[in-house]
């Protein structure tokens with residue numbers, strides 16, 4: 001708000017919002033904007049996956065896929081994924097259904113067995129991890145579960161603050177960093193080539209430092225064409241530094257959430273180490289689902305075309321959210337939000353010390369948002385300002401209502417703050 005308001009004026013504005021809020025409250029809303037889940041129409045796009053395998057279909061490629069084996073994935077799908085993420089097939093493991101699971105396992109292996117002959121993490125004294133903020137709560141939950149101290153790194157419009165990262169990695173206790181490099185969760189930021197290049201040549205003091213490059217939204221555009229981004233593994237090879245990165249991804253938001261295919265790509269040396277431990281953990285992953293995905297998508301180009309169908313469904317939902325934010329909060333000039341070109345989220349920065357109150361008020365009116373603070377390690381947003389908005393699941397009518405409630409709650413929290 002640009003103009004300084006008198007106490008009386010604030011009270012009038014607050015009462016007006018409270019009246020509106022009570023109307024929302026009495027309409028028994030039950031809306032959930034908390035998690036980035038695909039909507040049914042998006043899931044329907046992959047319904048054909050159920051048709052490609054029938055009892056009379058052959059499930060044989062290089063071997064009978066109904067049987068054990070091929071721990072790093074079936075070759076047919078490796079061709080598709082390696083083309084999609086621009087890596088060599090020997091740099092890729094196609095595994096089970098969840099990339100988050102692969103990230104957890106990678107860290108668990110480092111804890112228990114160490115990396116490239118270094119001391120296991122859990123035998124080292126102090127462990128630290130870099131966390132670009134705001135970021136993905138489930139990443140932070142993993143490092144927190146392993147007792148690793150997280151250090152916040154500020155996000156800029158072109159990626160995390162690389163000066164801060166280059167300085168932080170001089171500490172040998174710093175063992176890794178979480179990155180969602182394309183259409184980041186929650187801001188939708190695309191790391192610039194300059195940022196990717198600086199990551200690619202990063203020289204941390206710890207030999208067992210790894211970049212956890214979670215490319216969850218690698219082709220998840222909201223536009224007609226997908227944004228370009230530099231490939232970190234290719235870039236790292238130029239600097240003889242390809243062991244520094246684990247790239248993760250999955251088809252959770254391409255085919256089915258939690259029912260797709262997950263993968264990890266890295267240098268052949270890292271892949272060999274992962275495979276060594278993985279082959280103790282399992283005899284092989286679900287090749288039937290891998291084969292179904294191959295039969296359904298056939299090639300990388302078809303996967304990209306499929307993503308444009310997702311974009312058509314969800315882009316109008318993002319627009320609906322932005323429209324309400326623009327009409328309700330922009331005139332007050334008290335908040336800022338991202339306008340992503342892809343991914344699953346909009347990140348909204350409310351006035352300081354109002355995010356928790358806003359989310360609480362919205363919840364009491366029947367609209368659930370991701371808890372304030374959860375985009376920061378340990379749930380601690382020192383400004384109490386950031387809220388992650390997930391537009392994909394509800395229909396446009398519900399989204400619009402949910403966002404009106406959100407904006408009304410944000411205004412109440414703001415006016416209450418002014419009076420205190």
Ligand SMILES: Cc1ncc(COP(=O)(O)O)c(C=O)c1O
Nearest residue numbers: 098099100136180185216250252
């Ligand atoms: C950044 C990011 N990584 C990973 C995941 C989960 O991926 P998966 O379903 O492959 O475990 C999500 C889901 O929201 C995500 O936002």
